[in-house]
Amino acid sequence: MQTIDYLDIDSQLSEEEKLVRSSARRFVTEQIQPLIREAYTAGTFPRQVIPQLGEMGFLGANLDGYGCPGMSNIDYGLILKELERCDSGVRSFASVQGALVMFPIHRFGTEEQKQKWLPELAAGKLVGSFGLTEPEFGSNPSGMLTRAERDGDGWVLNGKKTWITNGGIADVSVVWARTAEAVQGFLVERGMKGFSTSDLHGKLSMRASVTSSLMFTDCRVPDSHVLPAAKGLKSALQCLTQARYGIGWGVIGAAEDCYEAARQYTITRKQFDHKPIASHQLVQEKLADMITEIAKAQLMALHCGRLKDQQRLKPEQVSMLKRNNVAMALDCARVSRDLLGANGIMEEYPVMRHMANLESVKTYEGTDHIHALVIGEAVTGIAAYS
Numbered sequence: 001m002q003t004i005d006y007l008d009i010d011s012q013l014s015e016e017e018k019l020v021r022s023s024a025r026r027f028v029t030e031q032i033q034p035l036i037r038e039a040y041t042a043g044t045f046p047r048q049v050i051p052q053l054g055e056m057g058f059l060g061a062n063l064d065g066y067g068c069p070g071m072s073n074i075d076y077g078l079i080l081k082e083l084e085r086c087d088s089g090v091r092s093f094a095s096v097q098g099a100l101v102m103f104p105i106h107r108f109g110t111e112e113q114k115q116k117w118l119p120e121l122a123a124g125k126l127v128g129s130f131g132l133t134e135p136e137f138g139s140n141p142s143g144m145l146t147r148a149e150r151d152g153d154g155w156v157l158n159g160k161k162t163w164i165t166n167g168g169i170a171d172v173s174v175v176w177a178r179t180a181e182a183v184q185g186f187l188v189e190r191g192m193k194g195f196s197t198s199d200l201h202g203k204l205s206m207r208a209s210v211t212s213s214l215m216f217t218d219c220r221v222p223d224s225h226v227l228p229a230a231k232g233l234k235s236a237l238q239c240l241t242q243a244r245y246g247i248g249w250g251v252i253g254a255a256e257d258c259y260e261a262a263r264q265y266t267i268t269r270k271q272f273d274h275k276p277i278a279s280h281q282l283v284q285e286k287l288a289d290m291i292t293e294i295a296k297a298q299l300m301a302l303h304c305g306r307l308k309d310q311q312r313l314k315p316e317q318v319s320m321l322k323r324n325n326v327a328m329a330l331d332c333a334r335v336s337r338d339l340l341g342a343n344g345i346m347e348e349y350p351v352m353r354h355m356a357n358l359e360s361v362k363t364y365e366g367t368d369h370i371h372a373l374v375i376g377e378a379v380t381g382i383a384a385y386s
Helices: 015-042 047-055 073-086 088-108 111-122 233-268 281-309 315-339 341-345 351-363 368-380
Strands: 128-131 147-151 154-165 172-178 183-189 195-199 211-222 226-231
Touching (some): 015 047, 015 088, 047 088, 073 088, 073 233, 073 281, 088 111, 088 128, 088 154, 088 172, 088 183, 088 351, 128 154, 154 172, 154 183, 172 211, 172 233, 233 281, 281 315, 315 351
Parallel strands (some): 128 172
Antiparallel strands (some): 147 154, 147 172, 154 211
């Protein structure tokens, strides 16, 4: 598959980074792409690829030790871009597994927790989910109602989380609950008494992804399952920053796929004087706009990745990356649908599927409005969230 690289950004990548990208692209094209249309139509996630994702080193790719690949953040971003070129649901699985489950265990967990969970999660032998969002509190996680109360040598959890990716298939969930002292992270295993899940159905977006609710009714969690350093909402937000960085890369893949579908279609589709519609000025202007915005998004992702590898990337910069690149990808999907005409809504082409998925990506891990306020606070010094 042709690399979309108008500004020769490849010249800024190392040979190792290019190899990671090409390996990811080949794997996705050969192993996942043939499954995705049927999975999306059926509203199921292709679970058979999970161990393969682990074998390829795509789960927690930018984490070190405990069976994790220890790749750079550029490598990690390039992998997620190729996964989302296939489908946002596939990239979301990898994002949640790596950034929202493995990262908090790696960053906040005990040595015993790291040894127990990380190798199995990295290998794709176990699946994780991240329980923060609640039915009444999405953009305002500080209002969470889920409670954890001390009871002897453990804790008792009561509450509900929703819109949880992987929730219905997760072996372990990183769950955030309010204690008498602060918000605290817990590891809740499938099968624990008082813990249940239910999948959300009827989605018209992210259909090739498992989305669930998590319910806790006097769910007893032992002290060994508390993430000791995951105390305070700031810890949960650190996890979200990791995921948002990956989204900023991933959506470029969706935009590139839409752009290439539109470019190829307009070159072969003939109208009026039996000329390809790509010969018309209005069509070329739209293609020019798309490739320009894709190139800008690629540069932003690359620069943020370099900053992250230098441990200099700030959360507000990640907000700009996520907000800009998701909006760009959604615009590309909409313009591509327009260029394909009626064919744009057919499952034969990926455009409508990407467009529907990106409507969700625009909302989750912080809406574009919330990220605008994060950026606004950074440039004015004034918080305006209320």
